[in-house]
Amino acid sequence: MNNPSAATATEVSKIYGHGGSEVRALDNVSVQFEIGKFTAIMGPSGSGKSTLMHCMAGLDEMTKGSVNIGDVDIADLNDKELTRLRRDKIGFVFQSFNLVPTLTADENIRLPLLLGNNKGNEEWIQKVINTVHLQDRLSHRPSELSGGQQQRVAVARALASQPAIIFADEPTGNLDSTTGGEILSFMRKAVDDLGQTIVMVTHDPVSASYADRIVFLKDGKIAGELLQPTPETVLDYMKKLGH
Amino acid sequence: MFRIALKGILGRKARLILTSLAVILGTAFLSGTAVFSATLNQTFDNLFSDVFRNIDGYVRSTQVIEADFGAEERQRLPQELIELVEAVPGVADVQGDIQAFARIVGKDGVPLGAEGAGPPTFGSVGEEFKGALWTVTDGKFPSGPTEVALDEAVAKSGGFVVGDTVKVIAQAGSREFTLAGIASYGDVRSPGGATFALFDLPTAQEFLAKPGFIDSILISGDGSLSDEELAKAVNAVIPSSYKTETLTGAEITKESQDQIGSALSFFSILLSTFSYIALGVGSFVIYNVFSISAAQRQRENALLRAIGASKKQVTRALLIESVIVGLFGSLVGLVAGIGLSKALSALLKAAGIDLPSGGLVVPSSAIANTVVVGLIVTVSSAWLPARRAGRVPPLAAMRETAIEVVALTRRRTALGFVFIGLGAAAITAVTNGASNTWLGLGILFVFSGTITLGPVIARPVALFLGKPAQQFRGVTGTMARQNSARNPKRTARTASPVLIGVALVTAVAALAASIRTQIDDVFTEQFKGDYAINSNARGFGGLSPSLADDINALPGVARATGIGFLTVKIDDRGQNLTTINPATVEGVLDIGLTSGTYADLTPETIFVSQKYVDNNSAKLGDTINVTLADAQVKNLTIAGIYEFDDLAGKYTVSRDLVKDSTVITFDFGVYIAMESGVSDVTARAALQGAVDKYGQGELLSKREYIDLQSGQVNQLLGLIYGLLFLSVIIAVVGIIITLLLSVFERQREIGLLRAVGMTKSQVRTTVRWESVITSLLGAVVGIVLGVGLGWVIVYALRDQGLSSFSVPVGSTVSILIMAFVIGVLAAVYPAWRATRVNLLSAITTA
Ligand SMILES: Nc1ncnc2c1ncn2[C@@H]1O[C@H](COP(=O)(O)OP(=O)(O)OP(=O)(O)O)[C@@H](O)[C@H]1O
Numbered sequence A: 001m002n003n004p005s006a007a008t009a010t011e012v013s014k015i016y017g018h019g020g021s022e023v024r025a026l027d028n029v030s031v032q033f034e035i036g037k038f039t040a041i042m043g044p045s046g047s048g049k050s051t052l053m054h055c056m057a058g059l060d061e062m063t064k065g066s067v068n069i070g071d072v073d074i075a076d077l078n079d080k081e082l083t084r085l086r087r088d089k090i091g092f093v094f095q096s097f098n099l100v101p102t103l104t105a106d107e108n109i110r111l112p113l114l115l116g117n118n119k120g121n122e123e124w125i126q127k128v129i130n131t132v133h134l135q136d137r138l139s140h141r142p143s144e145l146s147g148g149q150q151q152r153v154a155v156a157r158a159l160a161s162q163p164a165i166i167f168a169d170e171p172t173g174n175l176d177s178t179t180g181g182e183i184l185s186f187m188r189k190a191v192d193d194l195g196q197t198i199v200m201v202t203h204d205p206v207s208a209s210y211a212d213r214i215v216f217l218k219d220g221k222i223a224g225e226l227l228q229p230t231p232e233t234v235l236d237y238m239k240k241l242g243h
Numbered sequence B: 001m002f003r004i005a006l007k008g009i010l011g012r013k014a015r016l017i018l019t020s021l022a023v024i025l026g027t028a029f030l031s032g033t034a035v036f037s038a039t040l041n042q043t044f045d046n047l048f049s050d051v052f053r054n055i056d057g058y059v060r061s062t063q064v065i066e067a068d069f070g071a072e073e074r075q076r077l078p079q080e081l082i083e084l085v086e087a088v089p090g091v092a093d094v095q096g097d098i099q100a101f102a103r104i105v106g107k108d109g110v111p112l113g114a115e116g117a118g119p120p121t122f123g124s125v126g127e128e129f130k131g132a133l134w135t136v137t138d139g140k141f142p143s144g145p146t147e148v149a150l151d152e153a154v155a156k157s158g159g160f161v162v163g164d165t166v167k168v169i170a171q172a173g174s175r176e177f178t179l180a181g182i183a184s185y186g187d188v189r190s191p192g193g194a195t196f197a198l199f200d201l202p203t204a205q206e207f208l209a210k211p212g213f214i215d216s217i218l219i220s221g222d223g224s225l226s227d228e229e230l231a232k233a234v235n236a237v238i239p240s241s242y243k244t245e246t247l248t249g250a251e252i253t254k255e256s257q258d259q260i261g262s263a264l265s266f267f268s269i270l271l272s273t274f275s276y277i278a279l280g281v282g283s284f285v286i287y288n289v290f291s292i293s294a295a296q297r298q299r300e301n302a303l304l305r306a307i308g309a310s311k312k313q314v315t316r317a318l319l320i321e322s323v324i325v326g327l328f329g330s331l332v333g334l335v336a337g338i339g340l341s342k343a344l345s346a347l348l349k350a351a352g353i354d355l356p357s358g359g360l361v362v363p364s365s366a367i368a369n370t371v372v373v374g375l376i377v378t379v380s381s382a383w384l385p386a387r388r389a390g391r392v393p394p395l396a397a398m399r400e401t402a403i404e405v406v407a408l409t410r411r412r413t414a415l416g417f418v419f420i421g422l423g424a425a426a427i428t429a430v431t432n433g434a435s436n437t438w439l440g441l442g443i444l445f446v447f448s449g450t451i452t453l454g455p456v457i458a459r460p461v462a463l464f465l466g467k468p469a470q471q472f473r474g475v476t477g478t479m480a481r482q483n484s485a486r487n488p489k490r491t492a493r494t495a496s497p498v499l500i501g502v503a504l505v506t507a508v509a510a511l512a513a514s515i516r517t518q519i520d521d522v523f524t525e526q527f528k529g530d531y532a533i534n535s536n537a538r539g540f541g542g543l544s545p546s547l548a549d550d551i552n553a554l555p556g557v558a559r560a561t562g563i564g565f566l567t568v569k570i571d572d573r574g575q576n577l578t579t580i581n582p583a584t585v586e587g588v589l590d591i592g593l594t595s596g597t598y599a600d601l602t603p604e605t606i607f608v609s610q611k612y613v614d615n616n617s618a619k620l621g622d623t624i625n626v627t628l629a630d631a632q633v634k635n636l637t638i639a640g641i642y643e644f645d646d647l648a649g650k651y652t653v654s655r656d657l658v659k660d661s662t663v664i665t666f667d668f669g670v671y672i673a674m675e676s677g678v679s680d681v682t683a684r685a686a687l688q689g690a691v692d693k694y695g696q697g698e699l700l701s702k703r704e705y706i707d708l709q710s711g712q713v714n715q716l717l718g719l720i721y722g723l724l725f726l727s728v729i730i731a732v733v734g735i736i737i738t739l740l741l742s743v744f745e746r747q748r749e750i751g752l753l754r755a756v757g758m759t760k761s762q763v764r765t766t767v768r769w770e771s772v773i774t775s776l777l778g779a780v781v782g783i784v785l786g787v788g789l790g791w792v793i794v795y796a797l798r799d800q801g802l803s804s805f806s807v808p809v810g811s812t813v814s815i816l817i818m819a820f821v822i823g824v825l826a827a828v829y830p831a832w833r834a835t836r837v838n839l840l841s842a843i844t845t846a
């Protein structure tokens, strides 16, 4: 049977603290991310966007519910298997501090492959490197790269191992709009041309409009969805949600 | 805002503990050795007070020969003095005493106690006496020529019970006795681990020394006179021609205490030298911890500066912290040191040395010293990092991560090379004839230069050493390699304790190897026989002189000769003469006679070395006045001059010189040449028979004998092990601390790596290899320095006859392996700690 979703969350709850100081970061969230689609997650600060991503990527434990990456229920995995899953099946782009300072850009891009003693698909890797325009920066260390270049390296790393899904948490949050735009169009291209699946958290309606679909979170719950968004429709929708 | 800043970054508590740990480590050795020495002194003081508690007077000869290494030979007293003293009013009881060599043979036929090394083996007098030093704990005191008593410790270790037959070896040969009793010395089973065989006086005289003579008289008073009055009264009755002195009970107690005190002081000095080395090496760790901690707090300090704190305030905050850490660390170090001293005692006990019981002595000087030194070292180690912290620009608060600023100034490189240049110049000056003191200065400069250059060479060397890790461990190896090189200052400082320890150990090993080669050469040249019988008991006991005679009489033996030594006084100074048998020495031992023949060596003549002739402008026919231990003076004529003084020393005499005196001699070796055609098996069988008759000495082939002689250098190994032990501990702790701090510092990085798929075991591998590379860095540079240092020491000793320098290849290889193991061991905890790093820390910490 062919599962059309790259990742599925089913009734996921995440509760921080106990008793009076209890925080319900996620409250019974169910969501699916389709293969070959670019999904954005939006919502006010503290609404649980990052928490949802962390739980789905196996970086954090959920209090209740289940998460599947492809056919695999991550609850069944021990630490080692979970680590392998992240290495082989999931790509990450964080807001900052994405790269290992002691490794070159090239080594950073190949890091998940190198960790798995895996050569990877060289043709693919070259294609990724060319797409992010990093050919002449490969031997540089992160400290010798600009913020935008560092983020491009991070995106390239997320793509290099052809993962089943890529999670990006505000990947352009620290960048100016031009550089951010470049990164976003590249991610768009990766989905369209390379067939990747990307889930991205963002606050910015313009960034979100690069996606095929937007999932809105509020107070740890799914508050709504928007397909084929444009900046205008996103803003409208956000107003409607009272944001 | 201050609150937030002061609350500190992650791992702050851990960092405080780690900083203190470095201080504790340094000061624990300091206080431990001080407490141990004081306790040891006190317990021996108590022991002698206890043992001599009923002794009110002590008579002995004033004629004493003091030889090298504090050995002394006092003239014996004639026995008739005992009756003279006994008759003095106020004297209740007396005992003639003897203390001489005697060795107890175990039930398996092997003599007990380590010959030559370890505590001495004594024979003495054990009799019923009011002031008896010995207390019988089982059986009775021995009486008659067939009875012996043993000290409790040797009785226990040898498995002897009252009624057993015990074989004892002494000057008069070996003999069997019946065990009459077991005795203790004060409250210890044996004093300082020495073994004692006790006899009644006539037996002791005949078997251990000379009939008719005693070493001293112990007096117990009847209480009617004070000790001083008693001593006066005793002195008054002994004719002055006997040349005696009478000590009071307090005086002999004090003298015994002082004697052991000075013997122990050598030990104390050695221990405290070690502890200061430890502290010096430990201060690198302390300095390192403060530097890292200041660097990690860069943002925090920058924030403080940004919101208005002055440079001074920031610096002062760190200095105050260092005072607190220093005080806390020293106090804990003090307590840890007391524990350490107990461990040392336990170690000695395990080695068979029963220390007298007694409470722990913690001298107030040790407390003050530990705390003051600990505090000074800590605060001065924190000084530079604190000043650097004050200079942090407020802007640094905005920076991404707090990574120690690594600016390798050209000034540092220049300074390093200047130091090394000065050191090399000083050493070259010595090879061109300047005094040896310049060598010390040279070494100091080279060491300082290397430490200064450390950060400069750390990066390339670490990258080089890390190559295999990268080769075999892939990306984890690459990261380990880069991590060890990313902060060369830190790596250099972390490797410094390893470097210093390894350099010292390598130098001592090089010295040992060179001495070994030297001894080997000397014996190969001068020992011409086929077999040797060896006794390690140099200076105290040895082979009976009649052993050589017996062997000479064996069929198949071409020639056997004994070689021994004799302590005498020449020009009022104690000297050791070599004694040979001129009738048998030819062809077995070659001393390189350049004038005279062995036949010229009679009880009236002496041979001297060429060096002696040169230094004293002496010539054949001159006379040398030699005073024997029994005060006889012999005027010996120089009848021969020899070249090889490595074995024979300055003076060589005939063993017949002492024939008509109370002085006894032992041989330390018997050299044997066999007739040609005698097979090894036949020769060994015949010779072993003779050896067994005396129960003393070891039969060795020429090769075995030479190996054994050169193996004596192994005593230097004790020093090596001591140094090694210290350096290993400090190096391990130093690396652990730095790695832990690095792990804290790299939490985000580790979190990121874990997020993108690094397994826990890969995290551990990375930390482990970084540790190994750091450790190897210290070891490699340390070996280079150590070999150089060893060469310098050997060169400095060239006047002592050390002419060849050998590189200790074996030790070097073991040190490298050891460094590898140290790296692996030190990484265990930090690596585990690294796997505990929160995955999300990389992502969620802004
Ligand atoms: N470790 C934690 N302990 C306690 N509460 C937490 C923890 N991490 C997150 N929370 C809480 O969980 C809720 C969701 O946080 P989350 O980081 O997912 O929000 P977010 O939507 O990503 O917000 P932002 O847009 O600001 O990044 C918040 O109320 C937050 O305070």
Ligand SMILES: [Mg+2]
Pocket: A049, A050, A051
């Ligand atoms: Mg977030």
